[in-house]
Amino acid sequence: MTINTLAKGGCHREQMACFRKMEKVIVAMQDPDMGMKMRNQRLLITVIPHAMTGHDIIAWLTHKYRISEEESLHLGNMLVKYGYIYPLKEPRCLVLRPDESPYRFQTPYFWTSTRWPASELDYAIYLAKKNIRKQGELMEYEKERYSLLHKRINHTWDFVVMQAREQLRASKQRRKADRIVLECQEQAYWLINRPPVRSITLYCIQLYCNSDYYKREIEACRKALGRNRVKSSICLEGFLKYSEQYLNHDPIMQGCLPSNPWISDDTAHWTMNAEIVPVPTRLRVERWSFSFMELLNDAMGRREFMTYLEKEFSAENLYFWQACEDIRHGESSKIVEKVEDIYKNFLAPGAARWVNIDSKTMDKTLEGIKRPHRFVMDDAQMHIYFLMKKDSYPRYLKSDLYKNMLAKAIVPQETKKSVFPFMRRQRHSSPSPAQTATQAAEEEGLAKGAGANSAAGSHF
Amino acid sequence: MQEERLTSSTGAEKCRRKIRAVTVLLCSLFYCEQSRETLESLKRESETLKKKLEEERNKLNDVELHQVAEKVEVLSALSIKTRRVLKGHGNKVLCMDWCKDKRRMVSSSQDGKVIVWDAFTLNKEHGVPLPCTWVLACAYAPSGCAIACGGLDNKCSVIPLSLDKNENLAAKKKSVAMHTNYVSGCSFTNSDMQLLTSSGDGTCALWDVESGQLLQSFHGHTADVLSLDLAPSETGNTFVSGGCDMKANVWDMRSGQNIQSFESHESDINCVKYYPSGDAFASASDDATCRFYDLRADREVAVYQKDSIIFGASTCDFSLSGRLLFAGYNDYAINVWDVLKGTRATILFGHENRVSRVRVSPDGTALCSASWDSTLRVSWSFSTGSNYIFVLGKQ
Numbered sequence: 001m002t003i004n005t006l007a008k009g010g011c012h013r014e015q016m017a018c019f020r021k022m023e024k025v026i027v028a029m030q031d032p033d034m035g036m037k038m039r040n041q042r043l044l045i046t047v048i049p050h051a052m053t054g055h056d057i058i059a060w061l062t063h064k065y066r067i068s069e070e071e072s073l074h075l076g077n078m079l080v081k082y083g084y085i086y087p088l089k090e091p092r093c094l095v096l097r098p099d100e101s102p103y104r105f106q107t108p109y110f111w112t113s114t115r116w117p118a119s120e121l122d123y124a125i126y127l128a129k130k131n132i133r134k135q136g137e138l139m140e141y142e143k144e145r146y147s148l149l150h151k152r153i154n155h156t157w158d159f160v161v162m163q164a165r166e167q168l169r170a171s172k173q174r175r176k177a178d179r180i181v182l183e184c185q186e187q188a189y190w191l192i193n194r195p196p197v198r199s200i201t202l203y204c205i206q207l208y209c210n211s212d213y214y215k216r217e218i219e220a221c222r223k224a225l226g227r228n229r230v231k232s233s234i235c236l237e238g239f240l241k242y243s244e245q246y247l248n249h250d251p252i253m254q255g256c257l258p259s260n261p262w263i264s265d266d267t268a269h270w271t272m273n274a275e276i277v278p279v280p281t282r283l284r285v286e287r288w289s290f291s292f293m294e295l296l297n298d299a300m301g302r303r304e305f306m307t308y309l310e311k312e313f314s315a316e317n318l319y320f321w322q323a324c325e326d327i328r329h330g331e332s333s334k335i336v337e338k339v340e341d342i343y344k345n346f347l348a349p350g351a352a353r354w355v356n357i358d359s360k361t362m363d364k365t366l367e368g369i370k371r372p373h374r375f376v377m378d379d380a381q382m383h384i385y386f387l388m389k390k391d392s393y394p395r396y397l398k399s400d401l402y403k404n405m406l407a408k409a410i411v412p413q414e415t416k417k418s419v420f421p422f423m424r425r426q427r428h429s430s431p432s433p434a435q436t437a438t439q440a441a442e443e444e445g446l447a448k449g450a451g452a453n454s455a456a457g458s459h460f
Numbered sequence: 461m462q463e464e465r466l467t468s469s470t471g472a473e474k475c476r477r478k479i480r481a482v483t484v485l486l487c488s489l490f491y492c493e494q495s496r497e498t499l500e501s502l503k504r505e506s507e508t509l510k511k512k513l514e515e516e517r518n519k520l521n522d523v524e525l526h527q528v529a530e531k532v533e534v535l536s537a538l539s540i541k542t543r544r545v546l547k548g549h550g551n552k553v554l555c556m557d558w559c560k561d562k563r564r565m566v567s568s569s570q571d572g573k574v575i576v577w578d579a580f581t582l583n584k585e586h587g588v589p590l591p592c593t594w595v596l597a598c599a600y601a602p603s604g605c606a607i608a609c610g611g612l613d614n615k616c617s618v619i620p621l622s623l624d625k626n627e628n629l630a631a632k633k634k635s636v637a638m639h640t641n642y643v644s645g646c647s648f649t650n651s652d653m654q655l656l657t658s659s660g661d662g663t664c665a666l667w668d669v670e671s672g673q674l675l676q677s678f679h680g681h682t683a684d685v686l687s688l689d690l691a692p693s694e695t696g697n698t699f700v701s702g703g704c705d706m707k708a709n710v711w712d713m714r715s716g717q718n719i720q721s722f723e724s725h726e727s728d729i730n731c732v733k734y735y736p737s738g739d740a741f742a743s744a745s746d747d748a749t750c751r752f753y754d755l756r757a758d759r760e761v762a763v764y765q766k767d768s769i770i771f772g773a774s775t776c777d778f779s780l781s782g783r784l785l786f787a788g789y790n791d792y793a794i795n796v797w798d799v800l801k802g803t804r805a806t807i808l809f810g811h812e813n814r815v816s817r818v819r820v821s822p823d824g825t826a827l828c829s830a831s832w833d834s835t836l837r838v839s840w841s842f843s844t845g846s847n848y849i850f851v852l853g854k855q
Contacts, residue, residue: 018770065766074793213682216682218502220680224513224720224721224758225513229756232754232759236523238756240528242782246736260825262580262825270823273823331670332668332675333670378714430563
């Protein structure tokens with residue numbers, strides 16, 4: 001569904017799919033064997049067949065689709081709202097009541113999808129009939145529309161009135177029961193398609209399939225055919241493993257400690273897991289072992305890893321990686337300057353933090369530096385990233401540094417149920433990130449730190 | 461029932477119209493005759509190749525997701541309740557995004573207003589009126605210092621958030637993205653400096669925020685692009701987009717190339733979202749289904765649908781572990797799917813009009829849903845059976 005109101009021969013594409021699905025439900029409901037049980041409706045002396053109660057509708061939906069009553073009520077309401085079932089007692093109230101209120105199926109002739117779009121001419125004839133039948137029977141909004149239509153299609157007004165009279169005459173010759181049913185059906189149709197309050201309609205543009213389109217499709221298919229694929233059994237296991245690994249970290253599934261701030265109004269959970277804390281939580285430290293990306297994405301994890309690398313005399317790798325990230329995600333205007341800095345600090349022979357890249361990549365990078373752009377460091381960065389991932393990272397996880405961190409990490413106590421359950425806790429506001437950032441920038445400006453600090457950090 | 465109707469035009473007018481129509485038809489036939497054959501053969505070739513691609517994809521399909529998931533424990537009953545309702549928009553809320561601080565959010569509405577809330581305290585921190593209505597897209601910057609928004613004005617602008625109450629935020633708005641049709645989605649990349657947008661003009665584009673320069677554009681969709689999402693991958697170089705051509709495309713941000721394409725939906729794709737590991741993504745569509753696509757296997761691996769779900773899904777998001785998929789539908793409900801088993805875990809009611817956006821908070825503690833009923837609702841799970849402090853406060 002799009003907002004594009006330039007309907008180029010557009011049909012109500014989004015709605016059509018829904019209509020067909022609803023029609024399937026309706027047809028199933030009217031199945032002679034498995035469908036709904038019908039009753040008769042008594043209107044004084046007239047008996048009108050094929051009515052059903054709201055309660056029956058809900059029971060049938062609940063049974064057929066194996067859903068809860070709440071959901072059946074919800075689904076049934078949609079069927080009424082879109083005009084497939086209409087209420088007999090209060091026709092203007094398009095709501096499904098779960099009681100003995102009578103409803104009837106709308107005839108397919110009057111389905112919104114059959115007569116799409118509802119025509120102005122038909123509406124004019126309908127209003128004219130109502131007007132002729134009983135003066136003053138039109139509602140306020142109907143009167144307004146009637147006069148508007150009278151102005152707009154004035155040239156066919158004789159035809160409108162003639163049609164209205166003809167139809168009224170023809171209906172007089174029907175049996176009373178049939179006449180009432182027809183009137184109800186028609187009224188229900190117009191209540192849906194010309195409701196008192198107009199809702200916005202959205203259209204979609206059609207796909208134009210010309211030769212260019214097919215040529216592109218063919219090329220895309222050819223490329224896709226040459227792709228390397230992995231067996232399903234391997235890929236799908238990956239999802240199971242991931243969900244299992246992160247299960248304890250998913251508050252919606254397992255809750256969080258000490259408590260979910262949204263439930264308890266206590267922000268301890270957020271404070272304990274802030275970007276930089278004296279002692280991190282155990283779950284957080286465990287997460288660093290899930291993947292190298294998890295470690296690097298966590299500011300504390302990255303800091304710990306840096307400490308480890310310093311000990312191993314390979315910290316320049318992480319500094320280099322950070323500097324490359326800064327280029328990739330930083331301002332376009334600073335690219336040239338940053339590339340020069342990287343060359344000076346990491347790549348030039350005899351550089352202070354010289355990184356060990358294979359000669360092929362080094363040559364390619366040095367060549368690219370002559371015409372610096374955002375992605376010039378990509379190959380070198382990837383090389384160093386995988387070096388750290390395959391070598392330093394696994395060793396870090398086995399190191400004493402990590403093990404100690406894990407050992408002294410906090411496992412927060414679950415907050416106990418309060419003695420006074422009705423006491424409302426104050427919800428404290430927190431400083432806006434925009435505020436902390438401005439303050440930090442000011443302080444940094446004062447201190448004037450140079451160097452390869454990542455500019456795009458988040459500070460929570 | 462209705463008798464045949466007469467048109468009001470005279471005989472001569474009808475005749476003239478017929479001649480015009482026939483002439484146009486003859487002309488187009490003349491030009492088309494030669495190219496019609498090629499068009500037909502192209503169409504056939506395209507269809508044959510697509511069938512072959514399906515066969516290739518199926519060759520490595522040795523097991524289904526729900527089969528593999530049989531050994532996984534069934535989810536215990538979920539109890540998710542709405543406990544905060546954010547009221548303040550005057551019209552349909554079309555989009556929202558969480559801030560990385562896990563409690564703030566930005567939302568945009570048909571009334572042209574963009575509001576920044578602290579959802580925890582229900583405080584409105586900023587309200588920016590925009591000249592255009594239907595602000596279809598909004599995003600919070602990773603630093604929390606700015607927001608981006610755009611819509612029917614065909615632009616996406618970035619607004620720095622200032623805490624000076626006297627400052628007119630609308631005046632500091634900077635146009636960054638320019639499309640030739642409405643902007644349907646926007647997202648910052650890993651920093652505040654780059655913005656990715658999707659548009660009704662059928663393209664996506666990457667922009668430099670500082671200069672407004674177009675860094676890369678992505679062509680390949682044949683109809684409006686309605687949604688995009690950035691991959692949480694190691695190399696951070698790809699994103700996925702979905703649109704009215706029923707296709708979901710994966711793009712390389714650096715080269716602008718379309719690297720993978722999936723076409724199994726039967727109607728417009730309204731939303732795409734990556735699985736947390738980055739190896740898969742989910743899509744929500746007007747065909748009332750959500751689907752799960754595996755990027756390494758290169759195929760659709762699950763369809764989330766039910767006979768009683770008739771209305772289109774407009775939005776979806778994963779829980780933190782990726783086990784649950786929350787999807788908002790046009791029948792005002794939110795269905796929660798068990799991603800691995802393919803069954804529906806629960807259904808959430810409450811909104812009084814279409815759900816336009818659902819987003820799980822960055823630390824997974826809460827779910828926010830935005831709706832055409834002009835409210836945003838924040839919900840969370842009570843289903844752990846642990847003892848929390850129960851607070852009966854205002855709702």
